[in-house]
Amino acid sequence: VDDSLPPADPPADPPGEAPDQAAVPADAGPAVPPPAPGARSLSRRTVLVALAGSAAAAAGAGWVLLPDRRRASTASPDRGSGSATASLGGSSSAPLRPGEGIVVLLTLYGGNDGLNTVVPAGDPAYLQGRGALAYQAADVLPLGEGLGLNPSLTGLKALWDDHRLAVVRGVGYPNPNRSHFRSMDIWQSAVPDRPVITGWLGRWLDTQPHDPMRAIAVGGSVPLALVGATTSAAAVNVGPLTLPGGAPLAAAYSKLVAASASDSPLARLVATSGSDLVIVEHTLGQVLAATPEATAAGGTSLEVGQAATSSVAPASPTTTAKGAATKPAAANALAGQLDLVARAILGGATTRVYATSLGGFDTHANEKATQARQLALLDEALTSFLGRLGTDPRGAGVVVVVHSEFGRRVAANASGGTDHGTAGPVFVAGPSVRGGFYGAEPSLTDLDAGDLKFTTDFRSVYATVLAHVLGADPAAILGGRFAPLGFV
Amino acid sequence: MGDPAGPDVRSDIAHLGRRLGFGLRPSELDALAPGGYEAAVEDLLAVSGPDAADANPAPAFSVPRVAGTSVEARQAAEADRRRQSVELVTWWLRRMVATSLPLVEKMVLLWHGHFATSIQKVREPLYMYDQNQILRSSGLGRFTDLTMAVAKDPAMLVWLDSNSNVKGHPNENFARELMELFTLGIGNYSEDDVKEAARCFTGWGLDRASDSFVFRPRQHDDGAKTLLGRTGDLSGEDAITLVTGLAASARFVVGRLWSHLAYPVATTDPVVDDLVGAYGHGDVAALVKAIALHPRFRSADARNGLVKQPIEWMIGSLRALGLPADTRAGADLRSLGQTPFEPPSVGGWPQNAYWLSTASALARLRSATRLAGLADLSALTSTAEADRPAAVARLLGVDAWSAATASALSDAAANPKALVALALVSAEYVVN
Numbered sequence: 001v002d003d004s005l006p007p008a009d010p011p012a013d014p015p016g017e018a019p020d021q022a023a024v025p026a027d028a029g030p031a032v033p034p035p036a037p038g039a040r041s042l043s044r045r046t047v048l049v050a051l052a053g054s055a056a057a058a059a060g061a062g063w064v065l066l067p068d069r070r071r072a073s074t075a076s077p078d079r080g081s082g083s084a085t086a087s088l089g090g091s092s093s094a095p096l097r098p099g100e101g102i103v104v105l106l107t108l109y110g111g112n113d114g115l116n117t118v119v120p121a122g123d124p125a126y127l128q129g130r131g132a133l134a135y136q137a138a139d140v141l142p143l144g145e146g147l148g149l150n151p152s153l154t155g156l157k158a159l160w161d162d163h164r165l166a167v168v169r170g171v172g173y174p175n176p177n178r179s180h181f182r183s184m185d186i187w188q189s190a191v192p193d194r195p196v197i198t199g200w201l202g203r204w205l206d207t208q209p210h211d212p213m214r215a216i217a218v219g220g221s222v223p224l225a226l227v228g229a230t231t232s233a234a235a236v237n238v239g240p241l242t243l244p245g246g247a248p249l250a251a252a253y254s255k256l257v258a259a260s261a262s263d264s265p266l267a268r269l270v271a272t273s274g275s276d277l278v279i280v281e282h283t284l285g286q287v288l289a290a291t292p293e294a295t296a297a298g299g300t301s302l303e304v305g306q307a308a309t310s311s312v313a314p315a316s317p318t319t320t321a322k323g324a325a326t327k328p329a330a331a332n333a334l335a336g337q338l339d340l341v342a343r344a345i346l347g348g349a350t351t352r353v354y355a356t357s358l359g360g361f362d363t364h365a366n367e368k369a370t371q372a373r374q375l376a377l378l379d380e381a382l383t384s385f386l387g388r389l390g391t392d393p394r395g396a397g398v399v400v401v402v403h404s405e406f407g408r409r410v411a412a413n414a415s416g417g418t419d420h421g422t423a424g425p426v427f428v429a430g431p432s433v434r435g436g437f438y439g440a441e442p443s444l445t446d447l448d449a450g451d452l453k454f455t456t457d458f459r460s461v462y463a464t465v466l467a468h469v470l471g472a473d474p475a476a477i478l479g480g481r482f483a484p485l486g487f488v
Numbered sequence: 489m490g491d492p493a494g495p496d497v498r499s500d501i502a503h504l505g506r507r508l509g510f511g512l513r514p515s516e517l518d519a520l521a522p523g524g525y526e527a528a529v530e531d532l533l534a535v536s537g538p539d540a541a542d543a544n545p546a547p548a549f550s551v552p553r554v555a556g557t558s559v560e561a562r563q564a565a566e567a568d569r570r571r572q573s574v575e576l577v578t579w580w581l582r583r584m585v586a587t588s589l590p591l592v593e594k595m596v597l598l599w600h601g602h603f604a605t606s607i608q609k610v611r612e613p614l615y616m617y618d619q620n621q622i623l624r625s626s627g628l629g630r631f632t633d634l635t636m637a638v639a640k641d642p643a644m645l646v647w648l649d650s651n652s653n654v655k656g657h658p659n660e661n662f663a664r665e666l667m668e669l670f671t672l673g674i675g676n677y678s679e680d681d682v683k684e685a686a687r688c689f690t691g692w693g694l695d696r697a698s699d700s701f702v703f704r705p706r707q708h709d710d711g712a713k714t715l716l717g718r719t720g721d722l723s724g725e726d727a728i729t730l731v732t733g734l735a736a737s738a739r740f741v742v743g744r745l746w747s748h749l750a751y752p753v754a755t756t757d758p759v760v761d762d763l764v765g766a767y768g769h770g771d772v773a774a775l776v777k778a779i780a781l782h783p784r785f786r787s788a789d790a791r792n793g794l795v796k797q798p799i800e801w802m803i804g805s806l807r808a809l810g811l812p813a814d815t816r817a818g819a820d821l822r823s824l825g826q827t828p829f830e831p832p833s834v835g836g837w838p839q840n841a842y843w844l845s846t847a848s849a850l851a852r853l854r855s856a857t858r859l860a861g862l863a864d865l866s867a868l869t870s871t872a873e874a875d876r877p878a879a880v881a882r883l884l885g886v887d888a889w890s891a892a893t894a895s896a897l898s899d900a901a902a903n904p905k906a907l908v909a910l911a912l913v914s915a916e917y918v919v920n
Binding site: 109178179180181182212217219220221222234235236237241243244245248249252253255256257258263264265266267268269270271273274276277280281359362364365366411412413414415416417419420449 | 652655657664668674682793794823824833835838842844846848849854857858890892896899903906914916
């Protein structure tokens with residue numbers, strides 16, 4: 001396999017550091033130290049890379065953000081004014097064709113326990129390793145081949161029976177890293193052996209004309225997966241999208257964020273995010289106005305703020321400030337995110353990539369109830385999302401990819417939980433998905449220091465999505481050829 | 489630099505005030521400028537006196553005790569927690585607005601993001617309050633002492649599962665994050681070190697009757713462990729002393745503080761070499777002083793090197809506009825993505841570009857509009873329109889507007905509230 005960096009991605013090794021294990025500190029240190037002043041003339045691109053590098057490393061949690069965006073030559077000439085972006089679906093993109101591929105990335109933060117998700121309940125090594133944490137064969141929802149879904153995943157079981165759920169088994173990468181932050185960066189960058197500052201879908205975005213509607217991260221920030229070298233996704237919170245202060249303030253704001261490019265890189269990002277906001281607010285606002293209000297459990301008033309939580313999020317109501325305190329917070333935040341995505345798709349948005357997430361999977365203690373609850377949220381949100389798309393042609397090309405940064409140790413700890421592990425299953429679902437198993441189930445006896453050996457390279461999943469959902473050349477984006485899996 | 493009270497020094501001190509606090513009000517800058525930069529550093533570092541924020545004492549936080557097992561009793565306890573949680577957030581925000589020792593509160597915020605602990609899992613406002621007080625009382629002391637106190641405090645015992653870490657099958661959660669995120673950084677320890685450190689911490693626990701640390705000897709693994717090259721029956725305390733005493737830890741902490749007070753760097757950056765001596769064996773106050781006095785602290789890289797985190801943006805804005813922190817400030821911070829006591833993960837809040845998404849831009853504009861609407865802007869209203877952008881710059885501690893920003897602000901000068909709202913979301917105010 002050719003692991004060389006994709007062409008869109010400049011070299012990003014920190015000087016003097018060995019690859020992989022000695023890689024980026026998840027603290028405040030950048031993957032790429034900003035170039036020393038005067039060391040070389042700073043091209044715009046160099047500045048962008050340095051900037052994004054510091055952001056990537058500082059981000060830690062896999063939530064990174066936004067390099068500055070190069071204005072693509074094909075972008076609408078009125079970019080930034082927001083005044084002539086009224087055509088439905090965006091300023092520079094034609095409406096999607098019926099059935100055109102749309103990726104919905106669904107990231108489970110914290111390290112979901114794959115063995116208690118797609119459960120080898122018939123395997124004695126599983127029962128022995130997990131003890132009280134094990135699900136018995138009679139508890140799980142049988143998929144065949146000795147595997148069953150976690151009892152919480154009743155909706156996914158129905159999708160499986162309908163041949164619309166692909167279960168990719170044993171997905172991982174060489175030399176697994178057990179840090180949440182480094183491993184999530186690896187998953188999102190698709191470069192396992194050294195830190196880079198772009199994501200796999202971000203590098204696809206780099207190949208497209210700039211349009212802030214092309215990729216949308218639902219939430220307050222953009223995950224590394226959707227950050228490119230020259231462009232990246234917009235971030236949209238669930239909730240009202242209108243600018244405050246009415247037309248006069250909006251006009252003044254548009255002028256303010258159309259600032260000159262002579263400012264510092266971060267200052268230019270302030271301007272870019274603002275001008276993109278003006279376009280997204282206008283364009284997506286129209287799209288959402290064309291679709292009915294949410295009916296899903298999440299409602300529309302949720303702000304997505306704790307998506308990346310590394311630790312268990314209890315079911316107790318969140319401690320919002322006055323006004324929200326009386327509202328039960330049992331709402332399913334993921335359902336709220338996916339509701340926004342469904343409305344955008346059904347409203348005819350030109351967006352090709354969406355990112356959503358659910359946290360709370362870092363189950364070092366008291367895992368069974370916690371994971372069951374989180375998986376139930378996933379199940380409810382995902383099945384209601386696909387149900388909402390139904391047979392509408394605008395949703396026919398939707399492919400949802402569900403993954404986490406790692407699975408967990410085969411043997412349970414004494415806290416009723418499991419510690420950080422390695423490979424895990426990936427779910428792929430959608431109207432056009434060919435259901436069934438892909439990849440081999442990892443052995444529970446042939447382990448690497450107590451952890452599963454991966455059987456399926458995660459880049460095979462991405463290669464399949466890039467080629468068959470986005471119509472792109474995976475080798476250029478992944479820096480090598482990885483066998484596609486055939487689930488779409 | 490010329491005249492110690494000249495415009496360069498004034499600008500430097502304003503920068504210092506933003507980084508070692510939440511920005512200086514015009515009157516505060518006027519008072520510090522004549523003494524020069526180094527005297528201003530000393531002034532901000534003099535934190536032994538009383539704090540004006542003490543005039544607003546903390547509410548009495550307590551763990552709700554559930555009488556019986558009824559659903560009603562549990563719901564009542566949960567409602568009590570929610571009420572206390574809102575009070576907790578508002579209390580700290582008010583404290584940051586009112587403080588006369590801004591460096592102390594700035595360090596509390598910095599360490600909160602470093603030892604990032606969330607009430608989402610800890611649940612008890614009392615535990616989060618107690619941790620916050622540790623960060624306040626020890627945040628400028630010895631790093632080993634700070635780490636030890638945080639590690640043994642109920643919030644952390646719950647957050648990273650030390651409370652359930654027992655011998656035989658230890659729980660690695662705290663041991664891993666202690667080394668990866670709190671003291672050493674990735675690459676400075678092995679997976680075996682994680683497993684061995686977890687053994688050191690077996691037996692640590694939280695006594696729910698007294699809401700305090702307890703050591704349970706029978707659950708402690710007293711066998712020999714080998715951690716980072718040292719072998720013995722190491723205790724949890726030994727492990728913390730060991731890891732925080734390593735040279736790699738010094739570089740890690742120095743890099744971390746520089747990254748949050750100046751601009752993001754890797755631990756391999758030469759500026760770290762310059763500063764490890766001042767840090768010595770973990771003297772945080774000496775490190776902060778050395779950072780403030782380092783030439784690169786006042787460089788263009790530093791001036792343009794940090795985006796205000798939402799809490800910094802909010803507190804600085806409230807202080808500049810003379811507004812108190814109300815409960816809406818907490819709600820605004822939730823929309824802005826930085827609710828106090830709820831970091832997104834144990835990795836804390838990312839920096840810089842993380843706060844510059846389209847969603848952040850919208851939340852910031854909304855909050856700015858609200859704050860401008862609440863502020864008493866009569867002084868601005870009585871200023872000639874042409875002079876108002878400059879007056880707002882002075883109010884917010886901005887050196888000067890770029891030509892593009894000045895033009896946009898001039899267009900809005902007839903409406904002081906719009907003018908202030910736009911200034912609060914301008915690149916010059918957000919990035920500095």
